[in-house]
Amino acid sequence: MPDVQSAYGELAGERGFEQIGAFAPGPLTPLLVEGKGQPLEPALRGALGDGVDGVVGQLAYTRNKTFRFQVALTEVPAATAFAPRVFCIRRGRSTRDDEFYGFEARHSKLWTESTALNERYEVATSPYQDPNWLRQLFSPSFVDWLGTEPPADFSFELAYGALLGSIEADDPGADGLAALCEATAQVATRLRRECEE
């Protein structure tokens, strides 16, 4: 993937990222579990946005076909005590369902209170997630931002303090990667502020 390599090289040059070759984050979020332990490659480390450090890289894995995602990973450890997991996934992106048996209680619940948010995203949490905290997190201004500012194929997964922003483009170019970094950093900043309040 020479074009993706050059896009990451360009991004590193523009934003002062460190090129780290490959990075294996482990099974921190559902998308990374789907990746079956594949490392992020190429991968860069640095400031995703103002005060938000992390790693940006390409996740490629093969199931019945090859999937490629560009992802940005950072940490918001304080979020675990309020919301162990929040998945805000672009509507239409295919993900695995957690209803395997047909009889068991579900492991997650859709949060559908915000119509504007649900037009673009499917938001899933723990079935016993505090709804008040979610209402505060998804404030009208944050919902408005999520609906208009991030890249069109942006999704994010927050799981036990690990925040993974992702886009589905195979070759988004340096600008697309920069937009992914900024969107992920914005989400991290919003989460941190809500945890502090």
Next chain:
Amino acid sequence: MQLNKVGISLIAFFGLAGAAFAIVPILAGAPGQVAGILASIGVIWVLVALGLLWYARRQKEKAARNDWIFRQGLRGTATVLAAGSSAEVNEMPLMSLRLQLAVPGHGAREVKRREIMPVFAASRMEPGLVLPVYVNPQDPGEFVLVW
């Protein structure tokens, strides 16, 4: 909790096919030995369908109970003291957790809990992790772990 298409299909398959195996050969006048074998299979399948229905109902009651604790319970924290897994169910680890519960008005106590979790959650269950928890005000031993 809700029955999904897989659950409904399984119950319908075992129930209807079992009933057909048990009844149709007799109505059609099949030889006694053949009808007896098919009827035995049919009865077993009907019993499987009834067992699945019982399990689905039990899960529904469990989910309703957990919903009640979530709505009416006292909110606290659960700190993971130890976590391990020795089995998997549908590619998901069955986690054995030792937890320290801290709930206002009830002090701290140590409890054990087993949960089937997706891999991304199981991999984060390490000592020191603090999770929200909701405890039944009348029975501190009954709680919902938010993971």
